[in-house]
Amino acid sequence: MSSSDDRYILSIDLGTSGSKTALTTIYGDVIDFEFEAVPLHLKPGGAAEQNPDDWWSAIMNTSKKLISKNQVPPESIIAICSSTQWAGTVPLDQDGNHLMNAVIWMDSRGERHVKDLIKGPIKIEGYDIRKLLKWIRLTGGAPGTSGKDPVGHIHLIKNEFNDVYQKTHVFLEPKDYINYRFTGKFAASYDSITCHWVTDNRDLSKVDYHKGLLKMTGLEREKLPDLKQSIDILGPIKKEVAAELGLREDVQVVMGTPDLMAAALGSGAVGDGEGHIYIGTSSWVAAHVPFKKTDLFHGMASLPCAVPGRYLLVNEQETAGGTLTFLRDNILYHKDELLMEEAVPDLYKIFDRIAAKVPPGSNKVIFTPWLNGERTPVEDNTIRAGVHNLSLKSTREDIIRAVMEGVAFNQRWVLKYVEKFVGHKMPYLHIVGGGASSDIWCQIHADVLQRDIKQVSDPIQANARGTAYIAAVGMGLMKFEDIPKHLKIKEVYKPNPDNRKIYDELFAAYIDIYNNNKKMYARLNQDL
Numbered sequence: 464m465s466s467s468d469d470r471y472i473l474s475i476d477l478g479t480s481g482s483k484t485a486l487t488t489i490y491g492d493v494i495d496f497e498f499e500a501v502p503l504h505l506k507p508g509g510a511a512e513q514n515p516d517d518w519w520s521a522i523m524n525t526s527k528k529l530i531s532k533n534q535v536p537p538e539s540i541i542a543i544c545s546s547t548q549w550a551g552t553v554p555l556d557q558d559g560n561h562l563m564n565a566v567i568w569m570d571s572r573g574e575r576h577v578k579d580l581i582k583g584p585i586k587i588e589g590y591d592i593r594k595l596l597k598w599i600r601l602t603g604g605a606p607g608t609s610g611k612d613p614v615g616h617i618h619l620i621k622n623e624f625n626d627v628y629q630k631t632h633v634f635l636e637p638k639d640y641i642n643y644r645f646t647g648k649f650a651a652s653y654d655s656i657t658c659h660w661v662t663d664n665r666d667l668s669k670v671d672y673h674k675g676l677l678k679m680t681g682l683e684r685e686k687l688p689d690l691k692q693s694i695d696i697l698g699p700i701k702k703e704v705a706a707e708l709g710l711r712e713d714v715q716v717v718m719g720t721p722d723l724m725a726a727a728l729g730s731g732a733v734g735d736g737e738g739h740i741y742i743g744t745s746s747w748v749a750a751h752v753p754f755k756k757t758d759l760f761h762g763m764a765s766l767p768c769a770v771p772g773r774y775l776l777v778n779e780q781e782t783a784g785g786t787l788t789f790l791r792d793n794i795l796y797h798k799d800e801l802l803m804e805e806a807v808p809d810l811y812k813i814f815d816r817i818a819a820k821v822p823p824g825s826n827k828v829i830f831t832p833w834l835n836g837e838r839t840p841v842e843d844n845t846i847r848a849g850v851h852n853l854s855l856k857s858t859r860e861d862i863i864r865a866v867m868e869g870v871a872f873n874q875r876w877v878l879k880y881v882e883k884f885v886g887h888k889m890p891y892l893h894i895v896g897g898g899a900s901s902d903i904w905c906q907i908h909a910d911v912l913q914r915d916i917k918q919v920s921d922p923i924q925a926n927a928r929g930t931a932y933i934a935a936v937g938m939g940l941m942k943f944e945d946i947p948k949h950l951k952i953k954e955v956y957k958p959n960p961d962n963r964k965i966y967d968e969l970f971a972a973y974i975d976i977y978n979n980n981k982k983m984y985a986r987l988n989q990d991l
Contacts, residue, residue, distance in 0.1 A: 471535050472934045473714075474927040475522055475545035477637060478722065479503060479513075479567065479744050482521035484529050485927035486540075489935040490949045491729070493924045494534055497525035504564065509610075509844075511569035515553050515561045518637065519644050526708055537708075542715045543645060543700060544934035546926040547638040549721035550658045552616035554631040559643060562627045566616040567637075569781075569835060571844055573615025576622055577606050580614070580681060588759070594679055599757045601663045601673055603774075604764040606680070609836065609844040612658040614680055633688055638719055645716045646698045651688040652718045653767040654775075659687070665755060667772050693720040693769035694937035717937040720769040723747060725929030727768065727775055730919055731950035732893040733943060735773075736885040740874060740908065740916075741925070742898025746783030747839075748874060748881045750776045750889075761880040762839035769933050770943050776884055778839040778877060783870045784898040786832045786848070787814060790866055795859070811901070814863050819903045821864040823910060824965035827852050828861040830869030831976055840877045843981060845988040851976055867904050868966075871911035872973045878912055891915035891955075895925035902954070909956040911966050920951040 468489055476483040480503075485496035499521040504512045530537055550568040553561050566572075583591020589608050598605035606614045613636065621628045635643060636655040643649055653670040656662055661680050663673040670690060677684055691697065700714045719725070723741070727749050730739035738750040752774050757764040761778075768775035782789075791810050829851040836844040850862055882888050892914055898904055899922035909916040919925065928950075935941045 469535075469539050470541045470940070471539050472931045473526060473540055473543045474930040474934070475543065475547070475641060476722070476725075476926040476930070477518055477522065477545065477547035477641060479548050479569070482518060482525055483927070484522060484525035485924060486529055486535060487927055487931035489931065489938075489940045491928035491931045491946070493921060493927055495529060495532065496924070496927065497528045499525050509571035509574070511567050512564035513567055515565050515640055518565075518641065522641065523707065530709055538711055540710055540714060542717055542934040542938055544717040544930040544937070545638050545641045545719040546722050546725035546930045547636075547641060549636070549655070549723060550612055551637045552613045552620070553635045553637065553640045554620060554627055555633050555635060555640070555643070556630050557632040559647070561640075562630055563620075563624060565637065565640075566619065568611055570616065571610045571836075572623075573619035574608065574610030574844065576618035577610045577612075577615045578608060580618065581606060581608070595759070597675065597679065598660055599759065601665065601676060602657070602660050603664050603755050603757050603766050604657075604660065605759065606660050607762075607838070607842055609838070609842060612660070614659055614682065617682060631686055634686055635688060636721070638721060639688060642697055642716055642718065645700055645704060647701050648698055649688045650691050650697055650718065652691055652693045652720060654693055654720050654724050654769060656687070656690060657766045661687070662690070664767050667767060667774070670767055691718050692771055693718050693724070693933055694771065696937055715938065717934045719930055719933060722926055723749060723777060723779065724769045724775055725926040725933070726895055727751065727929065728770075728932050728943070728946060729925030729927070729929035730893040730895045731947055733770075733946050736887060736889070738881065738885070738889045739893040739895060740899075742783050742870070742894065742896040742904070744783070744785040744788075746780045746870065746874065746896070746898075747778050748878050748892070749778065750881070750885055752776050752885060756884065758880060758884055761877070762842050763880060763884060769929070776881065778881070780839055780873050780877060781837055782832050782834045782848070783873070784896065786830070786834065786866050786870060787811060789834055790863065814867075815901050815903050817860050818864040818867050821860050823959075823962040824969055825861045825865035825868055826857065827969065828857055828865040829969055829973055829976065830862070830865040831973065832866070832869045832873055840880050841977070843984075846977065846981055846984045847988060849976070867907055868911065868969070869973070870898075871908045872970050874908065875912050875970055876974070889914060891917055893917045893919055895919050895922040897923045899923070905954070905956045906959075909958045910962040911970070913958045913963065915958070916956040917952050918954045918956065920953040
């Protein structure tokens, strides 16, 4: 897998929790990385925002720290490629200054505006049937009713921050904003623009804005960026940025891709219908496919991806690894208490040790991970998390394992529809993301899903690997079909047949919890 090639990529991975900058070979080997947290601003009414200056500051700080280590000569870095959180919106003026905080993928304030946009006389699932069919035929999907897509964000800004809207020269996705900061050029990729639902995606060789969709969606073409492929070179890095980072001025910025598409490449599961699971703050089960298809009822579609001429089956579950962060910070340890400790322990490793000691099924304690509603296989903004079937005998240990199992139950819920979508049962799934670093969580997934789980080596670096591959292909140094020979699998976890009965029983109860309580959640949370 390693190579003597002395050319390197600066891979940017901007997630909701912060920015990670990795130094990689052109074949996806991660030399080193640096991370810096970025604040998340949650406000009443479903607001979720981040300051784009915080993104850029974290990217520059981590890049400078990494480059200053001199693990490779700075002059051997030939390209920069970014992967970021998807479905966020940054309004910029003509000079490229952001006009307000970025409205990110968790923000649901645009819900009522989207519901007004999609309604009509003949409705199905809240959509006017004529609009729905047009969206699906041309784009592969449709605006989510939760308002969390950029189309919802832009209508939020237009209706409730109209002064910002009037001053906006262009709306950019997070990835495309970072590319602008590196190059001074406004552009989006075929994949990053998808959740605006205004592009004709039927022919992947010429994805472009569609006049009818723009009119139907109420977005102005003049406020949207020009489009490129993910492997296209946007241009050289700005001279002042190159000087600040200590890089050559001819370092090229490759367009890159959203996090989901980067992880799909970094997982190594790049064959048609070959699936992977990602466990980060959120989660998904995804696979590359050669066809355009939509399952509107379960929130999944095959959409443009980083690989020219192919689609990626896309879906996303709201909260996965974020449930452990919630458990740590909101329930077991308050952040202030942790800061008071002289040496803060790695609580995730402690969770792993605790979960490994609890019997499968967590003594029938069940956790539902819907802390921020859910997207797939149901789009329901009002459902909420819960710990179910507690008794006087239940322990903290039971709850910790139940949280991990609950995320796996959610994955099993969506896997049923993923396999129906691709047309076959997946005998194995690659697993990546921070959660895939946990051996016990990998085994839980194998047992709950009843599938072999292939733990990719260094799984937390999947996005960095994916962007390295994109940059290398864009620079003409490799092909996407070469990826499997450059990937390592750390371990393969096989389902334990002794655990099937308990997990089948608890999964059935898990589905019952949703079906029996969704109306109650809607009543309780309709105003949130």
